[in-house]
Amino acid sequence: MITLYGIPNCDTVKKARAWLTAEGVAHRFHDHRADGLDPVQLRAWVEELGWETVLNRAGTTFRKLPEADRTGLDADRAVALMLAQPGMIKRPILDLGDRRLIGFRPEAWAAALGR
Numbered sequence: 001m002i003t004l005y006g007i008p009n010c011d012t013v014k015k016a017r018a019w020l021t022a023e024g025v026a027h028r029f030h031d032h033r034a035d036g037l038d039p040v041q042l043r044a045w046v047e048e049l050g051w052e053t054v055l056n057r058a059g060t061t062f063r064k065l066p067e068a069d070r071t072g073l074d075a076d077r078a079v080a081l082m083l084a085q086p087g088m089i090k091r092p093i094l095d096l097g098d099r100r101l102i103g104f105r106p107e108a109w110a111a112a113l114g115r
Helices: 011-022 039-049 075-084 106-112
Strands: 002-006 027-031 093-095 100-102
Touching (some): 002 011, 011 106, 039 075
Parallel strands (some): 002 027
Antiparallel strands (some): 002 093, 093 100
16 A cells, blocks of 8 residues: 655645545555654655655754754754654655655656556
């Protein structure tokens, strides 16, 4: 089963969910905030995609952090920040089982799904 990770009030996540439904792609939605986040899974995403890709530095949650928390980041510090505040995870993340796609790009998703 394909899983879409994100938060429901995010406009990009809403577009991604609508696209999956319109394309007839069976999937389940996992809300980072309501359903929680597995630290082992987050660490695996960071290892696969890089913490620089998984951490959403453009979001307001990250930008509101004190300067000391935003500088000198490495994988461990980034993971700790994302676990403490899942809103800092770039979204959506589409888990295809054998790989993950981060961010919603319909063309890339269509290609990955064989559409």
